[in-house]
Amino acid sequence: MLVVGLTGGIATGKSTVSRLLAQHQIPIVDADLLARQVVQRGTPGLKKIVAAFGGQVLLPDGELDRKALGEIVFGDPGKRRVLERIIHPAVRSAMLWEVCRAWMRGERVVVLDVPLLIEAGLYAWVGRVVVVYTSKQIQTRRLISRDHLTPQQARQRVSAQKPMSEKLQYADYVIDNSGELPELQRQVTHLVRQLDDLASPLHKLCWFFPPFGLLAAGWCLLWRWVKRSRAKGRRRRWRGPVTEGEGEGEEMELDDIAEEQEILVDED
Numbered sequence: 001m002l003v004v005g006l007t008g009g010i011a012t013g014k015s016t017v018s019r020l021l022a023q024h025q026i027p028i029v030d031a032d033l034l035a036r037q038v039v040q041r042g043t044p045g046l047k048k049i050v051a052a053f054g055g056q057v058l059l060p061d062g063e064l065d066r067k068a069l070g071e072i073v074f075g076d077p078g079k080r081r082v083l084e085r086i087i088h089p090a091v092r093s094a095m096l097w098e099v100c101r102a103w104m105r106g107e108r109v110v111v112l113d114v115p116l117l118i119e120a121g122l123y124a125w126v127g128r129v130v131v132v133y134t135s136k137q138i139q140t141r142r143l144i145s146r147d148h149l150t151p152q153q154a155r156q157r158v159s160a161q162k163p164m165s166e167k168l169q170y171a172d173y174v175i176d177n178s179g180e181l182p183e184l185q186r187q188v189t190h191l192v193r194q195l196d197d198l199a200s201p202l203h204k205l206c207w208f209f210p211p212f213g214l215l216a217a218g219w220c221l222l223w224r225w226v227k228r229s230r231a232k233g234r235r236r237r238w239r240g241p242v243t244e245g246e247g248e249g250e251e252m253e254l255d256d257i258a259e260e261q262e263i264l265v266d267e268d
Contacts, residue, residue, distance in 0.1 A: 002109045002199035003099060003125075007117035008132030009164050010157055011142040013177040013184065017132050018113045020188040026195075027107055029098040031091055031114040038090040039064050045090045052082055088120065108199040119162055123170050128198070130191065131171035133164055134178050 006021070008014035022028050038045040041062045049057060049064065057069045073080040095112060102110040111130075114122055123129050134142075136158055143154035168174065173194065175187050 001099075001103050001107055002127045002195060004109060004111045004195060005117045005123055005126035005129045006111050006113045006132070007115060007123075007129070007167065008177075009134075009139060009161055009167065011139045011146065012132045012134045012164070014113070014115070014132045016181075016184065017130075017175055017177070017188060018111070020185060021111055021192065024188070024192045026192065027102050027105075027110045029095050029102075029110060029112045031095065031112065031116075034091050034094040034098070035087060038087065038094055043090075045086060048086045049083070052086065053079075092122075109195050118167050118170050128172040128195070129170050130173045130175060131164075131167050132175045132177050133168065134176070136164070138178055 006014060006018060008017075018028050018030070037043075039049060040046065041064075046064055049069070053069065053072055057065050057072065059065045069083070073083050095114075099110055099112075112122070112126060114120070117123050117126075117129065139158045140151065140154045143149050143157060144151060147154075149157070173191055175184070175191065177184050
């Protein structure tokens with residue numbers, strides 16, 4: 001079974017791509033959804049949060065008060081790290097269990113929808129990485145329209161995340177979501193064909209003979225580590241963050257990355 005990591009930046013359209021992949025009958029493991037489930041009332045995760053931050057983070061019905069918790073950890077890196085040490089292991093365990101379920105069902109491909117796939121280091125544990133990309137200018141415009149933010153607020157939210165230029169360095173496939181929905185649908189369909197072809201050759205053998213599947217997965221991860229190590233030695237210096245009015249330069253950079261690292265930018 002091929003495990004694919006899907007990530008992107010704020011307002012790049014990752015959730016839309018995830019829904020389109022689901023329409024192709026590809027199972028999606030949603031890290032955001034799991035993050036909410038592991039802190040529901042009565043879970044060990046919620047009990048640990050209460051022990052760390054006190055009963056003030058609970059609503060009257062015993063559920064987590066996300067707003068109160070956010071006010072506590074926002075702007076305090078130490079407390080945020082405490083929260084991450086509670087939630088991240090629980091989410092990883094839940095994701096692993098969902099992947100095992102998909103394998104037991106005989107799925108050929110499963111997609112892990114993880115906003116912080118790169119930042120959390122989970123990219124090293126998937127067979128392929130898909131990055132949903134748009135320029136910083138488009139991200140800003142979408143945030144202003146979607147969340148009713150001021151231009152300054154939107155730019156701050158975009159700048160607070162890992163730059164897309166850095167995320168692209170980890171990509172095996174790039175979905176360029178700078179256009180309209182039909183173009184995005186076409187790219188997703190093309191991606192599904194690529195993933196299906198990649199998963200086909202040894203799918204049944206890995207499913208019927210699990211030890212072979214484990215060996216194949218280990219070899220895949222080792223080979224990807226070797227490729228990334230080599231790529232780091234060849235990688236050119238980045239121009240740095242794209243400033244206002246440099247949209248064309250950023251698009252050129254995307255083409256450069258695709259050429260250097262053999263990243264698939266849809267060509268059909």
